[in-house]
Amino acid sequence: YYIPGSKYGSVKVLAGPHRIKWAVIFGVSVMIDARGYAAYETISEVDLKAGHRYKLSADRTTGQGYKVYLWIEDTITGKIVYGEKKP
Numbered sequence: 001y002y003i004p005g006s007k008y009g010s011v012k013v014l015a016g017p018h019r020i021k022w023a024v025i026f027g028v029s030v031m032i033d034a035r036g037y038a039a040y041e042t043i044s045e046v047d048l049k050a051g052h053r054y055k056l057s058a059d060r061t062t063g064q065g066y067k068v069y070l071w072i073e074d075t076i077t078g079k080i081v082y083g084e085k086k087p
């Protein structure tokens with residue numbers, strides 16, 4: 001299913017294995033991308049547990065060594081179930 005983030009703040013899905021394709025757009029310096037924005041997309045293979053809530057998050061660094069972080073966190077346990085959280 002396609003679920004636009006602009007229309008939904010949360011989505012309920014059944015527990016079990018899921019393949020989640022998601023994207024994020026950041027406004028960036030033209031030194032990073034001439035368009036003034038950068039888009040990042042990932043496909044997450046996750047096993048969601050019944051009764052848990054999950055948050056999809058994105059963050060980035062700025063300046064030299066620019067890096068993007070995309071992760072999914074189980075908000076009940078605090079465990080990162082996909083990706084890497086920005087330090």
